[in-house]
Amino acid sequence: MSRIIAIFFGAGLLRPAPGTWGSLAALIVGWGIERYLGFPALVIAFVVATIAGFWACEAELRDRPGEDPSEIVIDEVAGLWLAMLFPAFGFWMRDMSMVWPGPVAAFLLFRLFDIWKPSLVGRADRRHDAKGVMLDDLWAGVFAGVCTVILAVIYHVIIL
Template identity: 60%
Template sequence: MIRLLATFFGLGLMRPAPGTWGSLGAVLLGWAIDRYAGFPGLLLATCAVTWAGFVVCTQLLADRPGDDPSEVVIDEVAGQWIALLLPSLAFWARGWEGWLPWPAPLAAFLFFRLFDIWKPWLVGRADARGDAAGVMIDDLWAGLFAGLATLAAGVLWHAPHLWS
C-alpha cells in the first residue's frame, strides 16, 4: 500500500520524467476535485495527500537517508494541489461554480514544474535537507510559489480588461 501511494497509483513508474507524469495526473485530478467538490473539497484533499505524503515518505525512506527516488511522486501531487488551491480559492471567493477556468490549471502545472525543477530559494533549501520530510517540503514550497505565480499571471493577464 505504501508503494502504491508513493507512486500515486503507478504514475511515478511512468517514464520518462516521472515527476512530470505525477504532476500532470495531479493537476487533472485536482481540477476535477475542484469542479465537483469546490475549493473546500480541494483543500481537504490537499491536506489528506500532504499528510499521507509525510507518512509514506517517512516509512518508505526510513532506512535510505538522503534518497529521493524518482518514482515517489506523492510529493508532486501535494505540491501541485497547493498550486491549484490559490486560483481555486480566488474563484470560489467570487462565487464561481464550474470548472476552474482555462488556463489556470495549465499555468499552475507549468509554474509548479518550473519551481520543482529549478528549486529556487526555500525550495532548494528544503530539498537539501536530505531527509524524508525534505522530499515533501520542497514540493510544498514549489506549490506555494507556483500558486502565487499563477495568481500574479492571472492578474497581469486580466488587468487591461479590468480597467477598460
C-alpha cells in the same frame, strides 16, 4: 499502502520524467475534484495528500537515508494541489469552477519551480531526508500559486 501512496497509484512508475507524469495525474485529479466537488474538497484533498505524503515518504525512505527516488511522486501531488488552491480560491470567491488557464498555469509554474529549485525550494531539497522530499514540493507549490495569481492580476487588471 505507503508504496501505493508514494507512487500515487502508479503514476510515479511512468517513464520518462515520473515527476512530470505524477504532476499531470495530480492536475487531472485535482481539477476534477475542484470541478465536481468544489474548492473545499480540493482543500481537504491537499491536506490528506500532504499528511499521507509525509507518512509515506517516511515509511518508504526509512532504510534509504538521503535518497529521493524518482518514482515517489506524492510530493508532486501535494505541491501541485497547493499551487492549484491559489487560482481555485479566486474562482470560488466568484462562485464558479476553475477554468483554463488557471490550473494549467499552476502546473507549468509548479514544474518550473520544482525543477529549478530556487531559494526555499532548494534549501528544503538539500535536507536529504523524507521531510525534505515533501517540503521542496510544497514550497514549489507556494511559489507557483503566488505567481499564478500575479499573472492573473497582470492579465485581468493591467492588460485588459
